[in-house]
Structures are given as structure tokens and as C-alpha cells.
Amino acid sequence: METKDIYREIINEHNLHPSHHGEISNPTYEMDGVNPSCGDKIKLQFKVDDSGIIEDAVFSGSGCAVSQASCDIMLDLVIGKSREESERITEAFMRMIKGEASDEELEILEEAEALADIAHMPARVKCAVLGWRTMEKIFKENRQ
Amino acid sequence: MTNIFKNDFEILHDDKYIYFDNAATTQRPKQVINAVSEFYRTINSNPLRGLYKWSVKSTAAYENARSKVAEFIGAEDSSEIIFTRNSTESINLIAHSWGLSNIKEGDNITVTILEHHSNLLPWQMVSRVTGASLTFIECSSDGEISDEEILNKIPSNTKLVSAAEISNVLGVRLPIEKISKRAHEVGAVMVVDGAQSAPHKPVDVKALGADFFVFSGHKVMAPMGIGVLYGKLSLLESMPPFLLGGEMIESVSRYDAVFAPVPEKFEAGTVNAAGAVGLAAAIDYVENIGFDIISQREEKLCRLMIEGIKTIPFTKYFGSRIPETHSGIVTFNIEGCHPHDVSSILDTENICIRAGQHCAQPLHEHLGIPASARASMYFYNDESEVERFLEALKKVRSWLGYGN
Numbered sequence A: 001m002e003t004k005d006i007y008r009e010i011i012n013e014h015n016l017h018p019s020h021h022g023e024i025s026n027p028t029y030e031m032d033g034v035n036p037s038c039g040d041k042i043k044l045q046f047k048v049d050d051s052g053i054i055e056d057a058v059f060s061g062s063g064c065a066v067s068q069a070s071c072d073i074m075l076d077l078v079i080g081k082s083r084e085e086s087e088r089i090t091e092a093f094m095r096m097i098k099g100e101a102s103d104e105e106l107e108i109l110e111e112a113e114a115l116a117d118i119a120h121m122p123a124r125v126k127c128a129v130l131g132w133r134t135m136e137k138i139f140k141e142n143r144q
Numbered sequence B: 001m002t003n004i005f006k007n008d009f010e011i012l013h014d015d016k017y018i019y020f021d022n023a024a025t026t027q028r029p030k031q032v033i034n035a036v037s038e039f040y041r042t043i044n045s046n047p048l049r050g051l052y053k054w055s056v057k058s059t060a061a062y063e064n065a066r067s068k069v070a071e072f073i074g075a076e077d078s079s080e081i082i083f084t085r086n087s088t089e090s091i092n093l094i095a096h097s098w099g100l101s102n103i104k105e106g107d108n109i110t111v112t113i114l115e116h117h118s119n120l121l122p123w124q125m126v127s128r129v130t131g132a133s134l135t136f137i138e139c140s141s142d143g144e145i146s147d148e149e150i151l152n153k154i155p156s157n158t159k160l161v162s163a164a165e166i167s168n169v170l171g172v173r174l175p176i177e178k179i180s181k182r183a184h185e186v187g188a189v190m191v192v193d194g195a196q197s198a199p200h201k202p203v204d205v206k207a208l209g210a211d212f213f214v215f216s217g218h219k220v221m222a223p224m225g226i227g228v229l230y231g232k233l234s235l236l237e238s239m240p241p242f243l244l245g246g247e248m249i250e251s252v253s254r255y256d257a258v259f260a261p262v263p264e265k266f267e268a269g270t271v272n273a274a275g276a277v278g279l280a281a282a283i284d285y286v287e288n289i290g291f292d293i294i295s296q297r298e299e300k301l302c303r304l305m306i307e308g309i310k311t312i313p314f315t316k317y318f319g320s321r322i323p324e325t326h327s328g329i330v331t332f333n334i335e336g337c338h339p340h341d342v343s344s345i346l347d348t349e350n351i352c353i354r355a356g357q358h359c360a361q362p363l364h365e366h367l368g369i370p371a372s373a374r375a376s377m378y379f380y381n382d383e384s385e386v387e388r389f390l391e392a393l394k395k396v397r398s399w400l401g402y403g404n
Ligand SMILES: Cc1ncc(COP(=O)(O)O)c(C=O)c1O
Pocket: B023, B024, B086, B087, B088, B089, B116, B118, B119, B164, B166, B167, B168, B193, B195, B196, B216, B359
């Protein structure tokens, strides 16, 4: 997809009207993610129940449209899923961004698959993975 | 092709692309590319003062480049010119060699808030290692520096002042003469970062009051990997070498060495002779066109761009209101649009601009902007490119999903 089309068809909507932007009280986990190359900063907050299901999750902070949209799409995907599933999705996303994802992996990425062509803009890869890396870190640092 | 200046730049022949990232690096004319190629094709050898004909010639070419640079910036003696990789390396050399051996606890180092990270981190290091304080001369939102700032931020215990002659973000020229005058009054050494000035205006290190002056070849159409450090001979002679090894010695025993005189003392290892030859060709090229023409064109383009930006809703530019003082640099933001998205979207129109903090994070913090987009022009850009750029700029918000 052409860059303008990626923006038009996917990024703009999630950037301008995100579903999961905001803050929640008493999150189970909370973490900041920073993109050092542009200073973009996001905060992820997760509510995870005892069985490891992500009940709710939000992001806040500022950043470019790519990082904001990618984060919103990510949360769309993982809310309601278990942390193991979300880790699998993250792995698939990272592989997709490197252009290495299998068809099955692309399938579980659903709407996030539209960000595949970000791989053609190396400078923007860091923006696209900011939220994902932060979520990955949350679960890595909080092993059950 | 729309303007005669582009004739010499093969990369600009395809007018599909608009290259507005000249503050990051300029393009090279065929005269420079040919000079480098000719060096490798005809006299390539290590310029070790020459025991055979090629080496005699490559040494002569290298030393000729040194003299050319000396003349270009008004140095008295060509041995005051040290070749480095770039401005960053030149400043690190000063910091490690002069800085660490002359600055002590209780001393002060002054820089400005407009500095590129390359002219900040080395001084942070010297401050950390020696315990000297680090003081910032602040600027107004237009990039103006007041006389009081200069007076107050260069206290009497200052040992070194370092400032860019032209800001890579705002394009504004700093009052270097006033800063160096104050620096000298308190007995400090004055370092001038000329990375953004050498490409745009004549430099006279004496008139600037620069004890050290640095610039990068690649920003003046020379190859990447060749840079310059000018230092007053008496200072350079008093300084320890920065890097140690071959080509910088007179004699070596098991446990000791006698260093070569300046400038070789500071040019350890095999030098970038072809780069220096390319730099000499670039200087010839600049002088052939002339700084009068270069700045006339930049001023015209800047005026056109700034007048245009002023008419575009939600768009504002930073720095002086006088376009002629921008040195070809126009930094801007579009409300609601992150600079990285702006540059990605403009890239789809084949317009090359920079986005982010342009290695000047403290300045962005000082100005209260998280990041910015920067269009930087050089004399080979033209009016039609500015117009195409402005047309694209008008559409950025709609491309990013806004209704207007
Ligand atoms: C003002 C200023 N100083 C220093 C530098 C560093 O130059 P270089 O990357 O060539 O070492 C730059 C280049 O971006 C600059 O604009």
C-alpha cells in the first residue's frame, strides 16, 4: 500500500479517534514507552484478571500518528485475550514489521496487518513498534 | 530542468525530487565527484610525504587542500588546519585535548542553548570529568541572544566558550563577535561551530574571534568523512595529541614517543586524502559561484517559503520574522500533525525534509516544542520547488485525516 493510503485507510482514523486513549484507575500494570529518536512518549495501562485475561487497557501520551494508531490497533486486538495470546500477537507483529511473518501470523494480526508496509519506511518502524515493545516489556517484567 | 545551478548535480537532474534537507548534508557537484575519482584513478597512494612519484603527488594534493581550507576561512598558516572526519570529531578533539588538559574544578564552560548535540555532549563530558560547571546562554523564541545574557553567562571563571555561528534549527546567526569578545575578556578560549555557516557565508576566523573553528565538508558539497578543525597555532602546539598511532610521530622507542609537529600531531593514521581533495574542489566550486549569489538565492527562496507558509492555515514557522536571516533554513509545524507524519506524507510527494529534533533537543525544550519539521534550502534549489512544496504543505492536514 502507498503511504498516503496507509494513512487514509488505517492510521488517520485510529490517530484522530482512538478507541483506547485515556487513563484508568488502579491498573494492574503500567509502563512508559519512549521513542528516543523523536521523543514520543506513551503510557500503557493494563487491567489483567487473576487468570491472566486482559480486561481493559488504555494508552496515553503524545506521539506521531503511526505510533498512536499502532497502539490503538494493538489494544483493539489484545483486550479480552490472555497475556499468552497477546505475546503471540506481539511476536507476529514484530515479524511482520521485519517482513518475515507467515500467513497464519498475518491472520492473527487482523487489522494490524495494514501496518505491514511501514516496513518500507525504516524511519517509522520505531514509531510503529513503540506500543508493542512497551506491552511486551510489561508482560516480560511481570511474569506470573 | 529548471535552473542552471542544477546542471552540475546529477542527482538533481530528475526534477521529480525536491531536496530540502541541505542542512543535514548538501549534494555534490560533478566537479567534486570528478576530483575524488581522479585522485583514485591517477595518484592514489598514502600521502606519506612520498618516496615515489604517486606519493609525492598525493601528498601535494592533500597539502594543497589544507592551504585551500586555510585561505577559505582566513587562517594565517596552513598548519593551523587539521583534517578530521567532521565537525563532531573536531569538537571532540578540542574537548579531549585542550579541554581535559586545561579545564579544572572551579572553572566554567559556556555554551548556548541553540547548540547541536555535537557541540554539547563533548562539553558535558569535560564538565563531568573535571568538575567544571556548564552554563547556557539562552535565546529568545526568535533565537536572539541579548548582550546581558552574554555578559552574565560568561563569568570570570570561564575557561572555554563554544557556540555555533548559525543554528541548524532556526537558521539564525549568533552574535559570535560579541560572544568571543566577552570570552576573551575573561581569558577564555572561543570555539566556533561553523557546520552551518561555512556553507552559507564567508568565514574569517580572525574577525570572528575564533580560537578554534570547525566545519564539515559534507555540508559544503564535499564528500562525507572529511572535516576541518582550525586552531590557533600557539594553542595547537600546546595541546596533547587526541589519537595516537602512525603518521603522527617523529620517533618511537619502546616506552616513549616524540610527536610530529602540528598539524600531523593531530592526524593519526591514514588520512582521508581523497576527501580532502574533494573538499578543495568544493571550495573552488563555492568560490566560483560566490557567496553573494549563494546568499541572494537563499534569501529569495526563504522569503518565498516564509511568505507562503504564513498564508497556510494551522502552519507556523519558528525563528526570526525576517526571512533573510534564516540561512536557507525554515523550521515549522502544522497543528495536529506530528513532524514525522508530515515528512512521511511529503515523501510520498518526493519532497525530502527532516523531522524530529535535529540533534538539538535542549533547544526544542527551551522553545517548548516536542519536535519540528525542517526544510533547508541551498542555492541550487529554486522557486518552482518552493511553490510545489507549499502546494503540498497545504494538503498535509487533509492527507492526515483532517477535514480542513
Ligand atoms: C550546527 C551543527 N553542528 C554540528 C553538526 C555536526 O556535524 P557532523 O555530523 O558533520 O559532525 C551539525 C550537523 O548536523 C550542525 O548542524
